[in-house]
Amino acid sequence: MFSSLSDRLTATFRSLRGKGRLSPEDVDTTVREIRRALLEADVALPVVRQFTTAVRERALGEEVSQALNPAQQVVKIVNDELISILGGETRRLRLAKTPPTVIMLAGLQGAGKTTLAGKLARHLRNLNHRPLLVACDLQRPNAVNQLQITGERAGVDVYAPEPGNGVGDPVAVARAGVEHARSQGYDVVVLDTAGRLGIDAEMMQQAADIRTATNPDEILFVLDAMIGQDAVQTAEAFRDGVGFTGVVLTKLDGDARGGAALSVRSVTGQPVMFASTGEKLDDFELFHPDRMASRILDLGDVLTLIEQA
Amino acid sequence: ARSNSALGKGLLALLSRDTLDEGTWEEVEDTLLLADIGVDPATEIVDSLRERVRVLGTREPERLREMLREELIRVVDPGMDRSLKVERHGERPAVVLVVGVNGTGKTTTVGKLARVLVAQDKDVVLGAADTFRAAAADQLQTWGDRVGVPTVRSDRDGADPAAVAFDAVKTGIEMEADVVLVDTAGRLQNKAGLMDELGKVKRVVEKHGPVDEVLLVLDATTGQNGMQQARVFSEVVHVTGIVLTKLDGTAKGGIVVAVQRALGVPVKLIGLGEGVDDLAPFEVEAFVDAIVS
Ligand SMILES: Nc1nc2c(ncn2[C@@H]2O[C@H](COP(=O)(O)OP(=O)(O)OP(=O)(O)O)[C@@H](O)[C@H]2O)c(=O)[nH]1
Ligand SMILES: Nc1nc2c(ncn2[C@@H]2O[C@H](COP(=O)(O)OP(=O)(O)OP(=O)(O)O)[C@@H](O)[C@H]2O)c(=O)[nH]1
Ligand SMILES: [Mg+2]
Ligand SMILES: [Mg+2]
Numbered sequence: 358m359f360s361s362l363s364d365r366l367t368a369t370f371r372s373l374r375g376k377g378r379l380s381p382e383d384v385d386t387t388v389r390e391i392r393r394a395l396l397e398a399d400v401a402l403p404v405v406r407q408f409t410t411a412v413r414e415r416a417l418g419e420e421v422s423q424a425l426n427p428a429q430q431v432v433k434i435v436n437d438e439l440i441s442i443l444g445g446e447t448r449r450l451r452l453a454k455t456p457p458t459v460i461m462l463a464g465l466q467g468a469g470k471t472t473l474a475g476k477l478a479r480h481l482r483n484l485n486h487r488p489l490l491v492a493c494d495l496q497r498p499n500a501v502n503q504l505q506i507t508g509e510r511a512g513v514d515v516y517a518p519e520p521g522n523g524v525g526d527p528v529a530v531a532r533a534g535v536e537h538a539r540s541q542g543y544d545v546v547v548l549d550t551a552g553r554l555g556i557d558a559e560m561m562q563q564a565a566d567i568r569t570a571t572n573p574d575e576i577l578f579v580l581d582a583m584i585g586q587d588a589v590q591t592a593e594a595f596r597d598g599v600g601f602t603g604v605v606l607t608k609l610d611g612d613a614r615g616g617a618a619l620s621v622r623s624v625t626g627q628p629v630m631f632a633s634t635g636e637k638l639d640d641f642e643l644f645h646p647d648r649m650a651s652r653i654l655d656l657g658d659v660l661t662l663i664e665q666a
Numbered sequence: 667a668r669s670n671s672a673l674g675k676g677l678l679a680l681l682s683r684d685t686l687d688e689g690t691w692e693e694v695e696d697t698l699l700l701a702d703i704g705v706d707p708a709t710e711i712v713d714s715l716r717e718r719v720r721v722l723g724t725r726e727p728e729r730l731r732e733m734l735r736e737e738l739i740r741v742v743d744p745g746m747d748r749s750l751k752v753e754r755h756g757e758r759p760a761v762v763l764v765v766g767v768n769g770t771g772k773t774t775t776v777g778k779l780a781r782v783l784v785a786q787d788k789d790v791v792l793g794a795a796d797t798f799r800a801a802a803a804d805q806l807q808t809w810g811d812r813v814g815v816p817t818v819r820s821d822r823d824g825a826d827p828a829a830v831a832f833d834a835v836k837t838g839i840e841m842e843a844d845v846v847l848v849d850t851a852g853r854l855q856n857k858a859g860l861m862d863e864l865g866k867v868k869r870v871v872e873k874h875g876p877v878d879e880v881l882l883v884l885d886a887t888t889g890q891n892g893m894q895q896a897r898v899f900s901e902v903v904h905v906t907g908i909v910l911t912k913l914d915g916t917a918k919g920g921i922v923v924a925v926q927r928a929l930g931v932p933v934k935l936i937g938l939g940e941g942v943d944d945l946a947p948f949e950v951e952a953f954v955d956a957i958v959s
Contacts (some may be wrong), residue, residue, distance in 0.1 A: 498805045498812075503799075
């Protein structure tokens with residue numbers, strides 16, 4: 358099957374060894390390999406294009422022609438570009454000056470929102486907060502029970518005044534949940550919302566209404582790391598329809614390359630804040646741009662080579 | 667259909683130029699890539715289209731679009747058998763096992779499929795072999811109630827999924843049901859332990875007799891990892907059909923093209939929403955039209 362980008366680039370560079378500098382054709386070959394690898398990693402096409410343009414420009418520039426080993430310098434550029442897009446400003450959850458802090462979760466169906474709600478609550482509880490989970494998904498069968506069980510496992514309280522399965526108003530529940538938190542002394546509220554498609558105008562309006570009703574401090578866009586080219590369209594739809602302040606990438610315990618991380622960051626400018634890495638409550642981490650960069654392009658070996666050079 | 671799609675522009679540009687340069691063909695390829703068809707299949711399709719254009723000397727946009735459509739239809743293969751094996755055999759109901767990674771729509775698909783079968787006057791039993799995820803059995807049972815069929819489940823979280831699946835089929839036999847639909851927990855294909863567990867579920871169910879269908883549920887938003895999912899699930903439980911869900915969104919689900927070709931497993935059904943009636947047979951032409959339109 359496919360050899361990794363790492364193998365292919367190593368092979369390309371081997372054939373270049375001894376040449377003093379990269380010809381434009383060498384740069385083309387390298388950029389083509391990188392393009393292909395990015396696409397196989399599910400980085401969205403417009404982002405691939407921007408990325409390869411930037412790499413090509415730098416590769417043809419001064420820093421490369423003057424480098425001791427130009428080929429390896431190109432790889433270093435690729436890695437730096439990746440990390441700089443993925444990284445940017447890393448930041449912690451924004452807490453409200455006057456509690457409760459409101460965190461709203463939004464995303465496509467099955468992305469991992471409800472599971473994340475439990476993880477966030479556990480994480481916050483470990484930091485000595487007193488979180489409250491609010492069951493605003495009144496649509497998916499037994500979403501409310503799922504959140505109740507998740508909350509129980511996380512050892513946090515769940516506000517679930519409506520049974521769900523089509524009964525109850527999510528906006529009203531969200532509003533009441535924040536009120537309940539305020540009056541009962543919870544300092545963080547996590548709103549679990551129903552999964553929705555970016556093109557579902559009615560459901561996007563509902564999300565916007567929840568936002569208006571609760572004025573969240575953070576709106577986290579929850580995205581499955583396995584997503585392909587649709588990442589851009591979906592991220593734009595949630596950005597325009599609800600607006601979000603951060604991204605959580607889920608199911609990173611899988612073997613998807615996770616190119617969506619690059620796409621979403623580069624298209625929306627919002628940082629990936631957390632990584633969800635399993636079905637259990639503790640499978641939750643801060644996002645590491647450098648790890649993600651080497652995961653997407655599998656540059657491990659090449660980078661090691663560069664370090665040795 | 668969106669007339670200003672990348673492809674529309676690509677094809678028009680392509681034909682308004684004097685020579686067909688690399689850039690214009692790249693645009694055609696982009697359309698395929700944007701549908702998650704993958705680099706290699708997209709390259710192949712474009713190459714074969716180029717060859718035809720060269721041989722035929724085609725210059726009309728409509729004709730070229732039609733040729734791409736034909737090319738895709740050929741690749742997606744209308745000749746595959748996409749029927750569902752859900753006929754009762756003698757003393758035994760047909761058994762359908764539904765598998766896939768987390769959150770793709772397995773439980774929902776079981777509910778919707780039950781509805782289809784009930785509408786065909788079949789007696790159906792659901793088996794809740796997801797004993798792991800919070801409220802998974804409740805979710806399936808809600809679907810069962812919705813469509814009016816019984817759900818066999820354990821009242822204990824973390825019960826042995828193979829035992830529940832076995833019981834569901836046993837109940838199906840005792841009730842003289844026509845079809846037993848077994849829902850399983852989502853699992854990522856790189857988790858060896860969970861994949862072993864799935865293999866065991868199937869083997870234990872097979873004590874009653876062969877499983878008729880193993881449906882792999884793939885989420886249309888899934889990118890290239892879908893291939894890996896299909897490969898590993900097929901190795902472990904021999905997938906007989908694919909259900910492509912969430913096609914009501916903006917994703918095209920193009921990864922199934924490579925999956926069908928590599929594994930010979932046909933897409934049989936598509937999911938078009940969260941409602942009971944949002945399940946449909948896979949139709950090659952409609953699938954292709956959504957990509958080229
Ligand atoms: N392996 C793995 N599974 C996950 C992760 N996060 C969530 N899941 C699983 O993915 C599936 C869907 O998760 P949910 O939390 O129900 O997703 P959701 O976004 O709330 O789904 P809807 O409410 O239906 O839109 C479940 O099987 C979860 O156990 C993760 O990081 N890794
Ligand atoms: N828009 C849309 N949503 C769907 C479709 N199929 C399922 N869903 C939604 O996707 C989410 C996940 O569906 P489930 O049926 O719970 O998925 P699952 O594969 O059983 O998930 P796990 O058991 O947690 O692995 C739910 O919110 C469903 O309502 C579909 O065809 N279209
Ligand atoms: Mg949920
Ligand atoms: Mg399920």
